[in-house]
Amino acid sequence: MLQAIKPKKRVVFAYLAIPTILFIFAVFVPLITALVNSFYEWKSGPNKTFNGLTNYITLMHDSTFWLSFRHNLFLVAVCIIGQIGIAFILVLMINSRLVKLKGIHRTFGFFPSTIAAVSIGFIWKMVYDYNRGILNWFLGVIGREDLQQVWLSNEKLVMLLVAIPLVWQWIGYYMVIILSAISSIDTEIFEVAELDGANAVQRAIYIVLPLIKNTLLVCVTLCIAGNMKAFDNIYVMTSGGPGKASMVMAMYGYNVSFAENNLGYGSTISVGIFVMSLLVIGGSQWIIGLLTKDKEA
C-alpha cells in the first residue's frame, strides 16, 4: 500500500528541481557574479577594468565598512537578548496556568512579524517623532519634558532606537519556535519538579533551558543571520544617519552600489558582508559549543 503512494524518484526530483533552480538563480548566481565583479573597477557605466585585489585592500581600510560592521554586531547583541530573551520569558508566562486566553496572546504576539519591515520603520518613525510622536507625548504627560528630544538625531542612542523596532517585530516569531519546543517537553517532568518544590524560575533555568537548548541555538543562528543583513527599517527611519551613526553593512553596500554608482566596490562590500556573516555565525556556534561542552562534562 505504502509502495503504491510512494512517488517515483524522478517525480521527487522534478518537484525538488523547482525550488532548487529558483534558489540557485536567486542566491548562487548573484553571489558568484558579485564575487567576480568585486575584482573590477566598475563605475557609472558598462566599462569594467580588472583591478585585482585593489577593492579588497580598500575594504580593509574602509572605516565606514568597519563602523557598519560594529553596528551590525550591536544589533545582533541587542536582538539576541531582546528577541530571544524576551520571547523566552513571554513563552513561560503564556504557558503558566494563571494566564487565560493563551491563543489570543500567541496570535497578537506573532502579529508584528507579519508586517512588512518598511511599514514597521514608518510606524516607529512616528513613535519617535519630535512634535507628534507618542514617546515625547508620554514624557510630557509624566512631567519629564527635560527628556524630550529629537530621538533619531541623537547619535549616541540612534542604534538602540532602530534596534527596538526589530526586537518588537520578531519577538512573536521566536515565541512560536520556542513554544513548539517547550510543548514537546513531557509535562510529567514539570509535575515532578513542582512536587520537589522547584519554583518557576528554577524550572525555567534547570529544566526548560537545557531541554530546548538545540532550539535556542537555531534561534540564535537565525537571529544573527537576520541582523547581519538588516536594512529595510533603518533605511526608512534614518537612511543610516545622522551622518553614519546608524549605518549598517547592507545599507553601505546599497549606497555605494546605487547612490554612488560604484558597482565594483559595492560587490566587494557584498562579499565582505557574506564573509563577515559566516565568521560571526561560525564563531558564535563555536563559542556556544564550548560553553555547552563544559556544562555536560
Place this chain on the structure above:
Amino acid sequence: MKKKALGILLTAAMMATMVAGCGGGSDTPATTPADTTPAESTPAESTPAESTPAETTPADGEGLAYTGTLTLMHYSTSEESQGNGSSDGIRTMIAEWKEANSGVTLEENVMSNDDYKTQIATLAAADDLPDVFMLQGMNTAAWADQGLIMDLTDVIANSPDSANYDTNLFGPFTTADGKIYALPTVSGGTCTVVMYDKRVWGDEFPSTWADVEAKAADIAAAGQTPIAFGNGGQWNANSDFLSCLGDRYTGEDWFWSLVNKEGAAFTDAEFVAALAEMQRLFVDTDLFNADFNSVTNEDAREYYISGDAAAFIGGNWDVSYVGATLKEAGDELYENTGFAVLPQSADATHQRNSQNGGFGYGVALNAKLADDPDKLAAAIDLAYKLSGADFANYVASNYALGGLVKVSDVDFSAFDAWDVDFYNFSYVDNPTCPIYDSFINSAVWNVLNADMQAMLNGSMTPEDVAANAQAAYESNY
C-alpha cells in the same frame, strides 16, 4: 494516473506563475504596448482616443520614416503632475507627440524621481539605457566618457528652436571638450528659496542672517518656529542651502575650477568658512525646527503650511506643492507668502542675492541610436518636442515657468500674485549660481552630504567634512 496528471498540471501552473513573475520585472516588450503604456495613465483625459498607440498604422503627418518601437524613461508621474508644472508639461508633450506620430510605438517607463535615479544608473551600468531618457547633469561626463550617450551638439545647432535657446542652460550637460549631450527640460528654476509669511516677517524678508536672528527671537518667543527645514534625506542641506551659501563665500569661479579640476579644493578656506557658517546657523542658533536633521523636506514644508513655522527653505518643487495645497485649502497664507533669496552672512564677500538655479535634467539619447538613422530621427523629433517651443509655451502660459526656449511675452493676466512673484524671483530679479549636485558626481556628494548631516548635528567639524569631501573628490572624480 489521475494524480500524475494533476501533478503535472500543478507543476505547469507553478512554472507559469514563476515565468510570469520574472517577466513582470523585465523591460523587454514582452507585453503589448497597449498594456504597458496606459498603465501609467498617460493623460488619458487630454487624448482619449490616442492613449493607446495604434501600432499598425503607418507613419502619418509628421513624415517620420520610423514605424517601430521607441523607448522613453522619465519621472513625470501622473501623481507628480498634479500641481507640478514641469511634470504636467512633459506629460502633455508626450501625449501630443504620440498623437502626431501614431506610427511610432512609444513605450514609456515612468517612476518616481528617487526610483528613477537608481534605475537609470543601474541601466547605464548594464549598458541597457532606453532610447530617450532624462539625463541628470552630474552623470554627463562619466556617461559621455563611456560612450553611453549621444553627442547632441549638431542636433542642437540644427534644432528649429536653436535661435531661441537660452544657451546658459546647457552648462551641466556640456563636457570639457565643449560637446553638449542633452536638451535641458523639466523646467527647473531655483533650488534655494525662502518662503516666508509676510504677516510675521514683514513684507521684506531680512537680507542678512544677523537681522534674521534678531527678528527670529521674537518669533520663537511667540511660539512659532522661525524657519522650517528638512534634511532627513541628507541631500537637502547641499542642494537647498550649501550650494547657494557656498557661492556667497567662494564665488562662482571657485566652483568652476572645482568642476574643471583647475586647482580649487573643498579644503579651501572660503569653502570651509561656508561650512562653518552653516554649522553655526544650525547648531548655535534656534532659527530652525529642532528636528530638521530627521525630517524630510516633505515633512518640514507641512510645518509652514500648518503655521507651526513662519518660513521654509526649500526648492521650486516645494513651492509648487505648498502653493497648490494652500490655494486648495483657501488659506490666507497663500496671499501672504513672499519669496526671498537666502540671507547674506556677515563674512561672505561674494554676490549677495544669488540663488542656485538651472535645469537639473535634460533629454538625452542612447548612443546606440546611431545605428538606425530612421529611429534616431524619431528620437530627435521627440527630444525637440520635450524641450522645445511647445513645452516652453505650455509651462509659461499655464504655470509661469521658464523653459529652454525663451518665451518673451508671457501673459501674466491669468496668474495670481503667487505665480508672478515666483516667476520674477526665479527668472527676473535674482542672478543664478550653479546647483552643486548638477555637476561632479554622486560619489563625491554622497560623502559630503552624510558628513554634513553629522556636522549640522554638531558631531563633526567643518574641517573634517571638507577633508573627507576632498578625499572623495580626488579618488572619484
